[in-house]
Amino acid sequence: MKEIESSNLFPDRLYLIYRVGRLAFSSGIFFLFLSLSSISKLPVAPSSLFILGIYVIVSVALLLFSKKPYTFEFLLDEAVIFTLVASNVLNYNFFSIFLIFPVFFSTIILGSISGTTSLIFGLFLHIIFFLQKHNEGIATGVQTVLNSTALIAMFVAGLKLERKLKSQAFYIKELEKEKERTEFYKRLYExxxxxxxxxxxxxxxxxxxxxxxxxxxxxxxxxxxxxxxxxxxxxxxxxxxxxxRPSSPIKTEIFLPEAFQEILQSLQHFGKNYKLDVEPIKFKTDARGFYSTIENIVRNAFQWADSKVEIHCHKNNHTLEIIVEDDGPGIPEEEREKIFEPFYSKNPNGSGLGLSIVNKFILENKGTVKVEKSKLGGARFVVRLPLSEEV
Missing domain, CATH: 1.10.287 (Helix Hairpins)
Known part of the structure; x- marks a missing residue:
């Protein structure tokens, strides 16, 4: 499923680029005018510098804390740009150059509804500016038409790209589904x-x-x-x-010291020395699945141990931690993932299903199992199961 999720990475990256661009734009203009004010008279009104400062803070906050894009932030960008133009901080001839970015990116990142909202708001700002400056001559009207046309063109381009990305994402998702089906049947045949x-x-x-x-x-x-x-x-x-077989929904109370003693009794014929360290813990789980899981891990340790097996079971916060280790030959690092696959076994007398059963039970119970090298020289199995059902 990771590949399917990767189809959403392109809009996510675009949003990150846009947030970085917003911060660079706002902070660049802010510090430029701040620098100019230190060597000469402030070239803009103090209120404009105040707006820029607030905008820089908002840009930083969005970059650091916003994981999900919202339409309001693109509208905010347009409003700030319009305010800067109206305050003569930015020239109107370049107004559309900056205003097209919120429209274009909102369309790609959030879709046609957000893009349409940004476009309408942008056109509205152009009309307001034209009504304020229409006395300055026909050039202002021509510039407004050109800017509005550019804004609409960028919206259309963003809309086409957004649809293309959606189509591409759907195609990738279908490919992944087909790959999953192929892998499923391949694994079934194996x-x-x-x-x-x-x-x-x-x-x-x-x-x-x-x-x-x-x-x-x-x-x-x-x-x-x-x-x-x-x-x-x-x-x-x-x-x-x-x-x-699926896990039983019926949860049974298990007293761990008794459970481990019972399992070890059935493995006495291996004739191996063992050390058992189990806290007196009770918890509820699928008893049959739990016994089978622990027995398979301990049996595996007894089969491969030269002479010694150590078993530890204790509570760690809200987790039950079970550690089984032996002094046998151990498991090579490149095989530590394979041992949980069905029928993978180096034991000629084994079915190759024991550790697959272990993995299935642990995954179904939202736990983890890890294989490491033991201080005894052999394998070290570390099982962690949530203790939310503790009694």
């Missing part, structure tokens, strides 16, 4: 192929053992292969169903 591969191997072992039994070569080793591979198939199917 998962299907991996699933077939994972199921094919134990089925081949079972089939081979049954063929030997059929030929009368029955022995305990063949039966052991059948039971072992059947158990492996069962684990793969259960993990896959767990991965595809």
């Amino acid at each position: 998962i299907s192929a991996n699933m077939a591969h994972e199921i094919k191997n134990p089925l081949a072992s079972i089939k081979g053992a049954l063929e030997l039994i059929k030929e009368g070569k029955q022995n305990e080793r063949l039966l052991e292969i059948i039971f072992k591979e059947t158990d492996r198939l069962d684990r793969i199917v259960k993990d896959f169903l767990h991965l595809s």
Whole structure:
């Protein structure tokens, strides 16, 4: 989705450019006249300098604090420019040069309604100026017509560009949707192929053992292969169903020390030493998903540890932090993102779905999981889950 959001960056950049230009314009004129006043008589009325000073402050505030553009700020720009022209700070011949910018940029950034409002206001200011200066001759009328025409032309140009940007953004969005669909099916095909591969191997072992039994070569080793591979198939199917099943909306209260002790009891057969440090915390969550998540992480640590595993669980502000680390070979940095992908596993006896189940549960519960290098030498899993359901 990041690419789709990038289609809005062009108007955002234009708004930033416009805000910087507004500040440069206002502060440039302000400090120019301020400098001139220090060496000679002030060339403009003090009220004009006061207006410029206020405008500089507003420009700074908009640059620093305004993230969203509003129509009123473009109208303000036009009003200030008109005030400067009426005060003879700016020459009317250059009036349209400055006035076209609020009209043009408001049309592109905010759309046709804001652009039309800015155009009407700009034309209104031209008419007022003409009514004030019409006694100065026909040149003033001609200049007003030319300025108004330029203003309308810039509005039309801005309108065309704004429509082109919208069309381009829509086209990019459609491309991104198509890319997402392609990626989805590509990933689906990959998962299907991996699933077939994972199921094919134990089925081949079972089939081979049954063929030997059929030929009368029955022995305990063949039966052991059948039971072992059947158990492996069962684990793969259960993990896959767990991965595809949505989290339960039912929240159950869990007492963490008891939960970790129960999980560790089921992993005693690994024969590894472990250190358990768990705060006596209770909180509500999807119990089945939580147990499966912690068991998969701890099981992974027990499988790869040489001799030692450390488990820490404590409260950090409003977050439950669970750290599981081991003294095994660790996980190379380039593989730390891949290990959460379905069927990615370096363990020949694993299904490759355990850490995918972990990632799914943590994401669904607005948590995070990070893999680092442990001080013990192996892998260090850091899980953080919000404790908003703490009891």
